[in-house]
Amino acid sequence: xxARAAAPLALVTGGAGFIGTNLSDRLLSSxxxxxxxxxxxxxxxxxxxxxxxxxxxxxxxxxxxxxRDADAVSHAVERADTxxxxxxxxxxxxxxxxxxxxxxxxxxxxLNVLEAMRRRRRAPPLILTSTNKxxxxxxxxxxxxxxxRYIPVSAELRSNGISESRSLDFHSPYGCSKGAADQYVLDYxxxxxxxxxxxxxxxxxxxxxFGNEDQGWVAHFLLRARERQxxxxxxxxxxxxxxLYVEDLLDAFTLASANVQRLKGQAFNIGGGPGNTLxxxxxxxxMQERLGSRxxxxxxxxxxxxxxxxxxNTGRFEAATGWRPSVSPQLGVERLQxxxxxVTPVRREWASDAPPKVMTL
Numbered sequence: 262x263x264a265r266a267a268a269p270l271a272l273v274t275g276g277a278g279f280i281g282t283n284l285s286d287r288l289l290s291s292x293x294x295x296x297x298x299x300x301x302x303x304x305x306x307x308x309x310x311x312x313x314x315x316x317x318x319x320x321x322x323x324x325x326x327x328x329r330d331a332d333a334v335s336h337a338v339e340r341a342d343t344x345x346x347x348x349x350x351x352x353x354x355x356x357x358x359x360x361x362x363x364x365x366x367x368x369x370x371x372l373n374v375l376e377a378m379r380r381r382r383r384a385p386p387l388i389l390t391s392t393n394k395x396x397x398x399x400x401x402x403x404x405x406x407x408x409x410r411y412i413p414v415s416a417e418l419r420s421n422g423i424s425e426s427r428s429l430d431f432h433s434p435y436g437c438s439k440g441a442a443d444q445y446v447l448d449y450x451x452x453x454x455x456x457x458x459x460x461x462x463x464x465x466x467x468x469x470x471f472g473n474e475d476q477g478w479v480a481h482f483l484l485r486a487r488e489r490q491x492x493x494x495x496x497x498x499x500x501x502x503x504x505l506y507v508e509d510l511l512d513a514f515t516l517a518s519a520n521v522q523r524l525k526g527q528a529f530n531i532g533g534g535p536g537n538t539l540x541x542x543x544x545x546x547x548m549q550e551r552l553g554s555r556x557x558x559x560x561x562x563x564x565x566x567x568x569x570x571x572x573x574n575t576g577r578f579e580a581a582t583g584w585r586p587s588v589s590p591q592l593g594v595e596r597l598q599x600x601x602x603x604v605t606p607v608r609r610e611w612a613s614d615a616p617p618k619v620m621t622l
Contacts, residue, residue, distance in 0.1 A: 268320070272341035272385075274298045274328055274374065275348035277306035279470040279477065280390065282313060283507045284345060284514060289317040298337045298348065300327045305471030308604070312469075328370030331377075338377035343518060344387040346374050349439070352475035353394070353566060356435035367438035368445070375449045375457075386521040387457040388514060391443040391528070393573065395461060396423060397430030398566050410501050410540035411570045422503065422535050422574035425461075425528055432566035443528065450526035458517060458524050463532025463573045466593060467507030468600035479504060479544065483598055486548040491557040495564045498542040503533035503572040506588035506596070516582040524581060532573030533586050547594055 271288050273281045276297030285295045295317075301307055313321055326333035328348040338344065349367050350356060356363035371389065378384040403414040413419050431440040443459050450457045464479065466472075472480030485492045513531055517524060539547075545556050578584055588596075 268292055268294045269342040270294045270296055270340055271343045271345065272296050272298060272337050273345045273347065274334075274337075274370075275346075277301060277310040277313075277323075278303060278347060279309075279467070280465060280507065280510065281345070281347045282309040282469040283467065284511055285313055285321070286316060287511050287515075289313075289320050294320050294322070296322045296324060296337060296340065298324045298326060298328070298334070300348075301325060303471075305469075308471075309469050328373060329365050331373045334370075334373040335377040335380070338374060338385070339381065341385045343385055344374065344378070345514065346371060346387060346389045349390075350435070353433045353435045353564070354475050356433055356438065357565070360434035360438075363434045364438045364441075367435070368441045371442035371445055375445060375455065378455055378457075379449065379453050384453075384455050386518060386525075387446065387455065388517055388521075389442065389446045389457065389459045391459050391461045392436075392439050393423070393461055393463050393530070393532070393568070393571050394433070394436040394566070395429050395431060395440040395443055396427050396568075396571075397432045397436065399423070399568050399571065402570060404570055406499055409542040409546070410499050410538075412501070413570060418572075420535060421576065422532075422572035423530065424574035425530055425577055436566065447526060447528060456521050456525045458521060458526065459528040460513070460517070460531045461528055462505075462510070463530075463571060464502040464504045465507055465510050466504055467597055470507075470597070478541070479539075479594065480597060480601065482541075482544055483548060483594070483601055486545075486552060486556045487598075487601065489554075489557075491559045492545070493559050493561055494541055495561050496567060496569070497560070498545070498558070499540050500567065500569045501538050501540045501572065503535065503538045504590050504593065505531065505533040505537065505586055506593035509533075509586040509588055512587075513578065513582075513584050516584050517578075520582060527577075529578040529581075530573045530575060531578060532575060533590070534573055534575045537586055537590055538572055539590050544594070547591070551595075551598065
């Protein structure tokens with residue numbers, strides 16, 4: 262057996278997406294093999310996959326299939342040494358339009374992965390990416406407006422953010438489907454002893470992100486501003502999120518994977534934390550300073566279930582692993598802008614990506 266064939270195989274579902282592409286690149290660069298499982302349905306993913314195949318022509322495999330296909334999922338899981346489950350329907354608005362499809366992808370798709378793991382004699386480790394939306398709209402958090410942002414009245418919340426002790430409160434079909442997947446993973450770890458854990462993530466941003474109004478707002482804002490297009494803001498723009506640069510997230514994956522037996526059965530809030538926050542209007546100001554021109558903003562009513570303030574308390578994962586974010590919003594936005602400047606000439610082709618050369622298993 263050659264060295265390549267003997268290297269561990271990581272299964273990355275949704276692996277041609279933003280986070281999957283970045284993680285796959287890191288794993289492949291470290292000498293692991295990667296099997297990307299993706300139906301290639303989102304704009305931009307074929308561009309990502311072409312890039313990965315160019316960078317790693319000998320150690321990347323691709324299975325073009327849908328997470329709702331239990332047989333295809335089982336085939337992929339059977340080969341995996343580690344599983345990163347990112348395949349998902351990611352937009353609240355889409356879930357409101359088609360809640361059944363949202364459930365089938367996010368909940369049933371996750372159950373397909375878990376059942377395939379359970380059938381193996383020795384299940385591989387699993388990390389599921391969940392969402393801060395499992396905590397609901399946080400309407401009970403009292404806020405005050407300061408300049409261009411909301412801040413909690415509670416000093417403890419201002420200092421530390423939202424922790425895992427917060428009660429779950431699923432809002433929207435998306436919140437329900439991701440929340441159910443989150444809970445299934447934790448229960449399969451408890452009921453069947455699977456080595457699985459959950460990341461409840463805040464706003465991740467970075468290269469290979471093709472953002473839109475519903476998901477990936479940092480990249481979406483930067484793209485719209487660069488193209489001198491208006492930006493739609495739902496609400497007043499003072500809503501605050503903690504933002505996490507994707508390289509910091511990859512460090513968290515590495516630590517979680519290395520410590521999965523100790524961390525299994527737990528959920529961790531993962532984000533930039535109180536030291537890495539932005540309001541929408543603050544990001545607009547950063548962009549305007551970089552561009553040297555004004556950005557056209559178009560305000561619309563608040564959307565259902567929107568959180569006016571969400572900042573992650575990362576203390577639980579920090580205490581367990583020593584992880585801390587290291588990339589500031591200013592530096593991260595600059596890096597993302599540089600990448601977007603490089604790829605924007607091919608953006609017109611995202612909506613009609615030509616399928617890359619793939620192995621369909």
